[in-house]
Amino acid sequence: MRFTRGLSWLFVIAIGAVVFSSPAAAQSVNRAAIDELNEQLLYVALPLTLFVELMLVYAIYRFHNNDNPRPTIDDPALEVTWTAATGAILVFVGISGFFVMTNPYITPAAADTTADAGEEVEIDVLAYQYGWEFSYEDTGVTTSERLVLPKGIDVRFTMTSSEVIHAIYIPQFGVKQDIFPSQETVARTRPTETGSYRLYCAELCGPGHSKMQATVVVMNQSDYDAWLTEQQGRLNETTADNTLTTNATAASLVRPA
Structure with a gap:
């Protein structure tokens, strides 16, 4: 009992x-x-x-303790x-x-064919031994080892590899997708919580595989816009400095002795 x-x-x-x-x-x-x-x-x-x-x-x-078992009755x-x-x-x-x-946020094929339903951030992801490069389309901004995303906005990753097979893996986002050389693959997500998360390579890609990590930072829309503007400002300053240096070098070459 x-x-x-x-x-x-x-x-x-x-x-x-x-x-x-x-x-x-x-x-x-x-x-x-x-x-x-x-x-x-x-x-x-x-x-x-x-x-x-x-x-x-x-x-x-x-x-x-059944000493006299019987066959099971149909x-x-x-x-x-x-x-x-x-x-x-x-x-x-x-x-x-x-x-x-069939959820476009889960299956790459569905994500690749789903038409835009609203605002979307498009990021080109380049995986290489042993690091990551993230290029924000139509902004000129490129980051390395740090991926910044806006909260509540769809993000579309177009990914390729420079040499061997890699795999992007963000455990807290439920994002995991293989990345192939000379081939584009697509993944999609929409962060819902601000914070800092880890991004890993989930495909054994060489002796430095364990070091192939990056930080994912999710910001509110206003903070993300401010960060993007800051990055574009730095890019413009760098471009202007390079232009001045190039012009000065050219002028010194053509100036008579």
Whole structure:
């Protein structure tokens, strides 16, 4: 009796842990879609697992001293019910996974063909041994080892590699995509929380693979605009200095002795 009560309390506690648990907020729409799918599958898998385990424990407890076992009696109704329930669960899992896999923030093919629905930041990503280069389209701004993104705005990455296969991986964003030489791949995200995150290469690319990291910084829109303006100002200053240096050098070459 105590053994049965213990199992009942274990079942109740496990269900309560799932129902009342509050997972941490996702940092991007990608991560939110993945977490939602995992939560849906957990609601299905945990009760089913506990039910099977309880039936197994009950069978062991109930029949472990059976000195005269008999063959199991056919029960067509039970077999049909069990098969139909299994089929319904598989259909639910398949539909849930299908909607996530067709999400343009998850599947590169969908991200590549999805038309723009609004404002979007486009960034060209160059992966090389052993670092990253991020070029912000239509701005002239290029950063190395630091990726700055605006909160709440769609970001589209167009990625390529300079020599071997790499993979961009931002765990907190749920972004992971292989990057190939001489070929463009696309990834999409929309950060939902400001902060600093880590970016890794998830494909073994050589002896310096472990050092191929970068920092992802998510800013509010106003802070992002200010940062972008600052970077463009520095770029203009550098361009002007280079122009002055070039002109001075040319003038010194043509000036008569």
